[in-house]
Structure formats: C-alpha cells, structure tokens
Amino acid sequence: MEFLMLPPEVNSARILGGPGPGPLLVAATAWAELSEDLAASANAVSSVISGLAGGSGSAWQGAAAAAMASRRPPMSRW
Numbered sequence: 001m002e003f004l005m006l007p008p009e010v011n012s013a014r015i016l017g018g019p020g021p022g023p024l025l026v027a028a029t030a031w032a033e034l035s036e037d038l039a040a041s042a043n044a045v046s047s048v049i050s051g052l053a054g055g056s057g058s059a060w061q062g063a064a065a066a067a068m069a070s071r072r073p074p075m076s077r078w
Contacts, residue, residue: 042076 003011053060053069060068 046072046076 049069049072052058053065058065
C-alpha cells in the first residue's frame, strides 16, 4: 500500500490523472453486449432442444433424449 507512504498531493494526482471512467464504460458496454449474446444463445439452444425432444414424432427419442431435455432448464438458467 503506497498510499500510506506518499503525501496526499501525490495520491490525489495519481487518482485524478488516471484514464478516467472511459475504459470502465467501454468494459461495461462490452459485458452488457456479451450478456445479450449469451441470453440469445441460451434461448436458441432451448428452442432447438425443445423442437428435437418435443413429442412422439420428434427427432430425439429414448432415455438419452429425455435426460438431455430434462437438463435444459437448469442449463438455460445458468
């Protein structure tokens, strides 16, 4: 912790002379976009699995299909 060893003027200059909020705002925007992309992907996967395991005429049948379909909701929430 250098803050305790340096004079207040130096600490203040370091804090106020930094890059400002710009990089943090850019990072926040990127995280928000990633969140939207992940939500869209989760919805797409959920829709595909529902379609594949959706009933008697579905492409997925049997115990493995039922097991996968049952794991979809927890994975989508995650």
